[in-house]
Amino acid sequence: QVQLVESGGGLVKPGGSLRLSCAASGFTFSDYYMSWIRQAPGKGLEWVSYISSSGSTIYYADSVKGRFTISRDNAKNSLYLQMNSLRAEDTAVYYCAPSPGRWFDPWGQGTLVTVSS
Amino acid sequence: DIQMTQSPSSLSASVGDRVTITCRASQSISSYLNWYQQKPGKAPKLLIYAASSLQSGVPSRFSGSGSGTDFTLTISSLQPEDFATYYCQQSYSTPGITFGQGTRLEIK
Numbered sequence: 001q002v003q004l005v006e007s008g009g010g011l012v013k014p015g016g017s018l019r020l021s022c023a024a025s026g027f028t029f030s031d032y033y034m035s036w037i038r039q040a041p042g043k044g045l046e047w048v049s050y051i052s053s054s055g056s057t058i059y060y061a062d063s064v065k066g067r068f069t070i071s072r073d074n075a076k077n078s079l080y081l082q083m084n085s086l087r088a089e090d091t092a093v094y095y096c097a098p099s100p101g102r103w104f105d106p107w108g109q110g111t112l113v114t115v116s117s
Numbered sequence: 118d119i120q121m122t123q124s125p126s127s128l129s130a131s132v133g134d135r136v137t138i139t140c141r142a143s144q145s146i147s148s149y150l151n152w153y154q155q156k157p158g159k160a161p162k163l164l165i166y167a168a169s170s171l172q173s174g175v176p177s178r179f180s181g182s183g184s185g186t187d188f189t190l191t192i193s194s195l196q197p198e199d200f201a202t203y204y205c206q207q208s209y210s211t212p213g214i215t216f217g218q219g220t221r222l223e224i225k
Binding site: 035044045046047050059060061095101102103104105106107108109110 | 149151153159160161162163166167172204206208211212213214215216217218219
């Protein structure tokens with residue numbers, strides 16, 4: 001079955017960096033657009049970024065543009081999010097999800113990023 | 118960005134009730150509207166895509182309708198496992214995908 005496992009979260013100081021990974025299995029990873037979506041503690045959902053199946057098309061939310069970089073390695077069935085210049089407002093659970101259409105399904109279990117001094 | 122507004126923000130209902138949650142877009146989004154269910158400590162789960170298509174494996178008591186700016190998610194007969202938070206999401210504007218603020222469905 002489809003499985004998405006995020007990793008790489010943790011505690012980081014403001015201005016610091018983290019790299020999140022999402023390991024995918026159970027589907028043909030290279031066929032799907034992939035996205036990162038985040039959820040601040042006790043808050044709603046915010047789309048962060050997506051990347052096309054080949055990696056040639058990438059979009060970011062304005063809130064992370066210039067600081068975050070999405071990438072993928074289709075040979076490794078993996079999605080990444082390099083997060084630089086982290087701010088307190090980036091504190092959230094980060095989920096990865098494929099887009100079989102113009103929706104997200106399924107979602108990984110998420111990885112928590114905490115930005116605090 | 119297109120703003121998505123859900124109503125109500127919270128709702129108390131009983132097992133067996135019929136429940137409707139509304140999502141309104143700040144501009145027309147055709148049928149590019151999806152619904153998710155999220156239980157505490159869990160990832161969101163897709164229920165409805167393209168406004169009215171039921172995701173495989175989702176019980177038929179869930180249904181979606183609407184187009185343009187106004188959409189509804191209906192649960193025909195609430196079950197204990199349906200108490201959760203529900204989010205709508207528009208995919209008309211890409212990039213610029215946005216979610217509603219969520220509707221928390223609680224047991225009365």
